[in-house]
Amino acid sequence: MKQYFDLLGIDETCSKDEVKKAFLSQKAQLQNKLLSKEPGERKEALQQLQELTKAYKEIIASINSKKVEVQEPESNNVIYDAPEKNASGNVNVEHVSQIENTVVNDGESSDDEISTNPSSVEEGIHPEDNFKICPKCKYANDSSLNFCGNCGQPLRNNDEDGVGDSGGDGVVTTIVKYKNYIFSVLAILLILVCGIGVFKNFVNTPEKAVEKYLTALGKQDYAAAYGYLFVTENDFINKDNYIKSIEFMKKNPNDYKDKLVVKLSKGIADINVVQVGQEIKVDVQNVRTYKYKLRLNDNSEVEGTVATVSPASYWDKLLGNYKIPDHEMISLVNIEVETNAKLYVDGVLLKVPNTTKRGTHEYGSGLFYGEHNIKVEAPFCDPYETKLILTPSTKSPVLYYWKSHLKKDVLQDMEKQSEDIQRKIVEGALKNDSLENLQLGFSESKLSSMYDQYKRFFNRADGSGIYFIDITEVTSNEQYNNRLYNPFKDRIYKINFKFNYTRKNRNGIQESRVGNGEGELGVVFKLENDKVVPVAIDTFRLRTH
Helix, strand or coil: CHHHHHHHCCCCCCCHHHHHHHHHHHHHHCHHHHCCCCHHHHHHHHHHHHHHHHHHHHHHHHHHCCCCCCCCHHHCCCEECCCCECCCCCECCCCCCCEECCCCCCCCCHHHCCCCCCHHHHCCCCHHHCEEECCCCCCEEECCCCECCCCCCECCCCCCCCCEEECCCCCEEECCCCCCHHHHHHHHHHHHHHHHHHHHHHHCCHHHHHHHHHHHHHCCCHHHHHCCECCCCCCCCCHHHHHHHHHHHHHCHHHCCCCHHHHHHHCEEEEEEEEEEEEEEECCEEEEEEEEEEEECCCCEEEEEEEEECCCCHHHHHHCCCEECCCCCEEEEEEEECCCCEEEECCEECCCCEECCCCCEEEEEEEECEEEEEEEECCCECCEEEEEEECCCCCCCEECCCCCCECHHHHHHHHHHHHHHHHHHHHHHHHCCCHHHHCCCCCCHHHHHHHHHHHHHHECCCCCEEEEEEEEEEEECHHHHCCCCCCCCCEEEEEEEEEEEEEECCCCCEEEEEEEEEEEEEEEEEEECCEEEEEEEEEEEEEEC
16 A cells, blocks of 8 residues: 555545545646657556556545445546557557546545546547547547636537548647638638729729719719819818819809810710820820710710829729819919018918019919909008909919008108108208208219209309298198009109298398298108118209299
């Protein structure tokens, strides 16, 4: 009996639970050897298992003080099965047997009994009849289990989808159903995507794209029609502005009567599209031209040509995304303003202008036909706002540089500066001062000539002239000063003034005779360093009565 205790590695004081635990531990250590590919190792492991089982039975019997009979495999107690031998006497690899579900209970009934039948190997009892081999870790499990006791893998009966077939080398390979399921699904999806692409490519030929575009216009489905246009979107070129433009054109058909959108608004009854010529390369795009003939709902006919642009990317080619570049809706407009002005179109500030030879700024932008809001903001000017009605007859460039009015405070400043200049000229003439002493801030030959003329009028050679002058009223020349601001020329500001005067005789003595008169002064102003400053005299006239 002692050798049995030594075999299990326990002593005689151990309880049944400890004996059972030691036996199961020893049995678990033999699991890998029982599944070994080496026949000799598997045979040795089977013998060790038989000895362990015998030792366990004897110890339990001794503890229960009764003799335990060895049960047959059908007793449904502890069962182990030897690996199945092939014709050459070797044990098959995949269907390696293990001692299955060695049931050791610590009750008082026959559940404590352990049955082993080494002779079952010799009698041809197949191990797969009594246990399930895990398809993942190859662990031998009790036939009543549905999940592997070692790794948790779902188990199947050996006679179900995973039946093993023996190869020529005696090795039985277990076939797992749906092993490549995921690869099959991916293959099906790939085939499906390719099939859809081929189908789409067949449906969206260039001819079909032209038909769908024209049909969308005929149905007045302009959102769908826009989807076929070959455009680069920006603040002005987008679906909303496209539809807005079409609605404006339909409300003003006389200005756009030659446009396809207006013609097809009656609806299409019949359509025929044929290719004209071969595909040609324009820039980097492949372009095909198609001739269409349409019969409208009112039985009128429309003929014309339309082009398609072939897709650049392979994916778009696969999907047949052909575009229509010639949609007769966009016009390139050049809008010209002064260099220091800001230009807004439909509320969008335009940037990066070109400088013209005249020193102005020119903004080029593609706009849909129809109505657009224009706003110009120039320094010292009131903002100028207007509507641009863009039609096929609109000329380009559109000039807005003369459209702004100067602000009232700027005009008042120019008026005051002009009045100061006028008084200096008159006072200098009365005093017979030189031009340089007037400190006008500018010098010009025209001014010198006029000043000399009126200086002689004030102080003649014989000593006579005007002794005293009193400026009674200065008024702005509203008819002249209300003109729109033109930055390409210097701005002339004119004032009118009235005066009373006293004459002097030839001896320079004041006479009692008095009179009155009026005069006009025009001063040239320029914008310099963000200021409006006078730079010259344009006119200076005096009339006396």
